[in-house]
Amino acid sequence: MTAVLPRRRLAALPATPRYIAGRIGQALLALFGVVTIVFFALRLSGDPARLLVPEGATAADIARVRDRLGLNDSLWHQYTTFLGDAVHGNLGYSYVQNRPATDLLAERLPYTANLAVAALVLSLLFGVTVGTVTALKRGRWQERVLMPIVLAGQAMPAFWTGLLLVLVFSVGLRWLPSTGYDGPLSLLLPSVTLAALSAAAIARVTRGAMLEQLAQDYVRTARAKGAGTWRLVTRHLARNTAIPVLTVAALELANLLGGAVVTEVIFAWPGLGQLTVQSVAARDFPVVQAIVLLASAVYVVVNLATDLLYGVIDRRVAAGGGTA
Amino acid sequence: MTEPATFLRIRDLRIGFGSGHEAVRGVDLSAERGETVALVGESGCGKSLTALALLGLLPPGASATGSAVLDGTELVGRDERALRRIRGARAGMVFQDPMSSLNPTTPVGAQIAEVLAIHTRMSRSARRRRAVELMESVGIPDAAARARQMPHQLSGGMRQRVMISIALAGRPDLLIADEPTTALDVTVQAQVLALLRERARDTVLLFITHDMGVVAEIADRVAVMYAGRIVETGPVRAVLDAPRHPYTAALLRSVPDPDRPVAGELPTIPGQVPAAGERIEGCPFRPRCARATDRCLTPPDLTPDETGGSVACWHPHELTEAAS
Structure with a gap:
């Protein structure tokens, strides 16, 4: 690919x-x-x-x-x-299968798209929240608790995270189905597995962008107006940190839409990733x-x-x- | 009848850093409503920190002790919640660089209206109308259209007028302007000074500058800071015409004066401002002062004299003595 x-931010475009x-x-x-x-x-x-x-x-x-x-x-x-x-x-x-390749793809794409969008939403929620909190609470306990979780999520390969989740939530607690597609609940474990990887990247980029923006003069102006932290984040920092965060999120989405091979195989997810493995083999x-x-x-x-x-x-x- | 309480009264304001270094070492200053006080000094003398402390906007690691009472409200040592109600409403601030001090991705009208969103119950449309009125009142032509523009679409002077609108939006009792004309073209500087003078009639205007020429144009009273202390204060004409502290006199000599052309180089003050953390026994100006004696090893206090001013010096210039 x-x-x-x-990477241009303010270039003519x-x-x-x-x-x-x-x-x-x-x-x-x-x-x-x-x-x-x-x-x-x-x-x-x-x-x-x-x-x-x-x-x-x-x-x-x-x-x-x-x-x-x-x-x-x-x-x-x-x-x-x-x-x-x-x-x-x-x-x-x-x-x-002696059927048009496009038909096979059309059949599998909705499953992969579902998974990709769910994983992206989860990783944005988690990544942006963690990135923002760790930037605002730099050097405090919140950062010391959250950063290792982010790093663990990124360091653990999908086959390990996935199996761990299956072991706990399907085999142990019997709350969620372990494999296959069987209603919206079955989306949960594979999308969490995928999100663990993307969330770490999004969290790190969000944190970096937030730290950069927090040092800007306009943040001091906003505080001089009497703005609280929530207003500062939602009205000022969100838009000014959106470009790098969006860039990473788009990259993750594109990767996920191509089919998450390992995760789909672990969860027997009927998406493009599995089709890729079968077709290559x-x-x-x-x-x-x-x-x-x-x-x-x-x-x-x-x-x-x-x-x-x-x-x-x-x-x-x-x-x-x-x-x- | 008791004497009316002074509108703004700063008492023994000290600003220290965690390292034990004290950047502001006991500032006393008071001002009445409608009065403009210029806080003058070289970079690093603590004048900006003094201003930031009044809004509780000190940089991380710095903390203030002492007291600053604005019309009955204590400003120093308040918690974040109380400070948020003060900032923007009781006290507004104009910063040096209007480009970096405005949010680059938000229309300027919305940045003015934000103060009203924080401190009033005005409706969205009322806030918008008020923002346009404020822009008109600071002399921005075609304000309704300008309000929808981004900071980068305005000129430097217009941007600083927007900053002044922001600072005035909450009808503050105290307006702080930290080098508001330093980043502007010379022709625009005069306009912005005139605007500040006109709009600060009902407030205390604390005007921070290193430029003695600007002081004469705007201030009623002047306070000269050196190494974290006020070394001389008094009515602006008295101080500028007959400075008593050797540092004030030296500062004035280093300003070019068309009435008193100098041959060759402008005089400069020998030596350097004490470095952060450097401790000087006695008077902080002693190492650079031509008049220093052994007596100056004891720190002088700010002592009132018959001109209505005060000076912290053991060997001040006599009142009859010319500044030259």
């Missing part, structure tokens, strides 16, 4: 139609590059036909399968056919290609949306930066 988030068109052009180019690399890399990974035939199949059986999948054509021919179909929205048929080229294409498209769209939001948050960005 090649999309790099711009007018949201004109021409600017947006330019960004979309860049995005299409990036998608083309990603898809091309994935297409050829997949074909270096081995022969899918060997995995499709039953045990004890002859060389002739394998050749027949290869022929049916079009894998005997020249690489160049396969590539141009793929690109031609892709432009028309046809990403090929799954080798394994089966060398189901069309499905893997479709997933990569979708993930990169999400990345690019989220980044573009973030860039445009900068101008809404801080009008100096929209005006092209600089002072009057």
Whole structure:
């Protein structure tokens, strides 16, 4: 994934139609590059036909399968056919399930999107709160209690956090289902597992941005007006710290929407992450290609949306930066 | 009949840091309603800390003792809750750099209206109307449109007028202006001074500056600070025409005066302001003072003289003695 988030805060960035068109052009180019690399890399990974035939199949059986999948054509021919179909929205048929790859994705996407949004909401709630509190209470007990929790959340890998949560809440307390999708409650454990990772990143960025803004003169002005801490945070600091926090949150969202592979496997979550694992293992080229294409498209769209939001948050960005 | 109580009375104000260093060492100052007192001194003399202490806005680690009573209300040693009711309502403050002192992502009208949101029960629309009125009253043309603009869209002078509107919005009894013209163009400085003089008729205006030229234009009385103490105070004409403390005299000599051109370089004061934490026995100005004797090893107290002023010096310039 090649999309790099711009770090410019006050650089010229007018949201004109021409600017947006330019960004979309860049995005299409990036998608083309990603898809091309994935297409050829997949074909270096081995022969899918060997995995499709039953045990004890002859060389002739394998050749027949290869022929049916079009894998005997020249690489160049396969590539141009793929690109031609892709432009028309046809990403090929799954080798394994013999259904359009786009159908498989459409089936899985809602589950992944649910999980991603739930995880993002949780991690924003926790991350922004912890980041703000630790910045305001720098050097006090609140910071000493909260920072280790944040660090632990980030240091623990998803397979460990996930299993721990299952052990406590499903096996021990029997409050929540351990695996699969069975109503909104089953969303809880996997989204907490995912949020543990993102929340730490969001908390650290929030804390850094808050500390930077707290040292600004306008904070003293607000206090000289008689503003209390709550007003200071909600009316002054929130908007001025939003850009870095939003940037990290968008990055996390894009990652989550691409499918949280480990977490989905642990919780047998029927989303894109699991589909990715299954498809890679089966060398189901069309499905893997479709997933990569979708993930990169999400990345690019989220980044573009973030860039445009900068101008809404801080009008100096929209005006092209600089002072009057 | 008893004498009316002084409107603002600061008694033995001391500001110390946790390290044991005392930056302000017993300031006594009083002022009547409608009076403008200039607090003058070089950077680091404690004049800004004195002002911040009156609003309970000292930087972290600093704490104030002593007393400052504004029309019956004690300002020093109050808890945060009480201070929030005082700030913006009883006492307003104008800071040095209007660009950094205004919130960069909030329209200026909303920043003025915020004072009213904190301290009054006015409706949202009434607050907005009042903010525009305040902007008009400080001489901002086309105030209704300006109110919707961001700080970076205004000129430096306009920004400082917005800051003054903020400080005046709560109809304070005490207006503190900390170097309010230092960051402005010379032509704008005079306008802002005139505005402050006009708008501070019903308040005590505590005007902090290092610029003796500005003092003559704005102040009724002047208090000269050196190394955390007031060394001389009195009516502005008396102090400027016939300074008694050698430090005041030296400060005045280092100001260019068109009536008294100097050949070559402007005179400077030899030596340096004592460093933070440096302890000087006796009079703090002794190491830099041409008139110092062994007697100056005992610290002099601020002693009233027949001009209505006071001076803390064992060897003050005589009243008949010219400042030169």
